Amino acid sequence: MDRSSEIREFLRTRRARITPEQAGLAPHPGPRRVPGLRREEVAQLAGVSVDYYVRLERGRTQGVSETVLEAIARALHLDEIERAHLFNLTQPTPARTRRKRPLAPQRVHPVLYRTLDSLSVPAVIEGRRLDVLAANKLACVLYTDFEARPRRERNFARYVFLDEAAFTLYTDWDQVAETCVARLRLYAGRHPDDPQLTELIGELSLHSDTFRSMWADHDVRAHTSGIKRLHHPLVGDLTLEYVVLAVEGDPEQSLVIYTPEPASPTAEALGILASWTTTPTTNPHTTGQPHNPAG
Secondary structure: OOHHHHHHHHHHHHHHOOOOOOOOOOOOOOOOOOOOOOHHHHHHHHOOOHHHHHHHHOOOOOOOOHHHHHHHHHHOOOOHHHHHHHHHHHOOOOHHHHHOOOOOOOOOOHHHHHHHHHOOOOEEEEOHHHEEEEEOHHHHHHOOOHHHOOHHHOEHHHHHHHOHHHHHHEOOHHHHHHHHHHHHHHHHHHOOOOHHHHHHHHHHHHHOHHHHHHHOOOOOOOOOEEEEEEEEOOOEEEEEEEEEEEEOOEEEEEEEEEEOOOOOHHHHHHHHHHOOOOOOOOOHHHHOOOOOOOO
């Protein structure tokens, strides 16, 4: 992906959502040709020249200071995630990353497979690009059997946008889809030259009008905790809280655990699903098979 266009569109969409009144500026007389703030208004709020801000919005970020970026983040009312994304986008790209070589494959530690099997609730190990690196059997029954899919298709974004079952499984599919796209955007800010990401975005853009529209919004979001509302074809409505735990040794790998309210209908439904899952999670480290789901 072109970093200059990413910077331009991110800043353009951020200033488009803020009115002069929200930014603390006096209303400008006459009609406005653009939604939100003009470039010169952002420059005024950030305390830089209009020419300087225009160059920055065009992706010319060489030599830009942290102080200026902080001022622009405040002017555009960026939250912490958006601020971090802006800083990632404006970082100079080392020459070696421009070769677009695949990142080293992610490996799941054997103890994490045992952890997945020990949990009585759905859980997955998630990696780069929303890749599903491992999932316990209850998670596979809840969503889909990721282990049975080709390696390149073990990905939550592909599942959400390209699998018909996902449209009926997620009660709030639009919200889930927006979160997927916003998380991919955040990842793209850190790894703009990841060829597997480029392939994923191209595939989703080709096959989903909704994805293309959401991708153009340039929203970014972190994945920490929340609620998933599902309608499972076997046990009906489910409400699950999830939490995302970092995996030590790989900052781009996380353990996602889904839990029901104790003694709730969802807990009872999960118990029914669990009674149908008795096979342990496949651990390639104990079977002698190579494990390279993201490579």
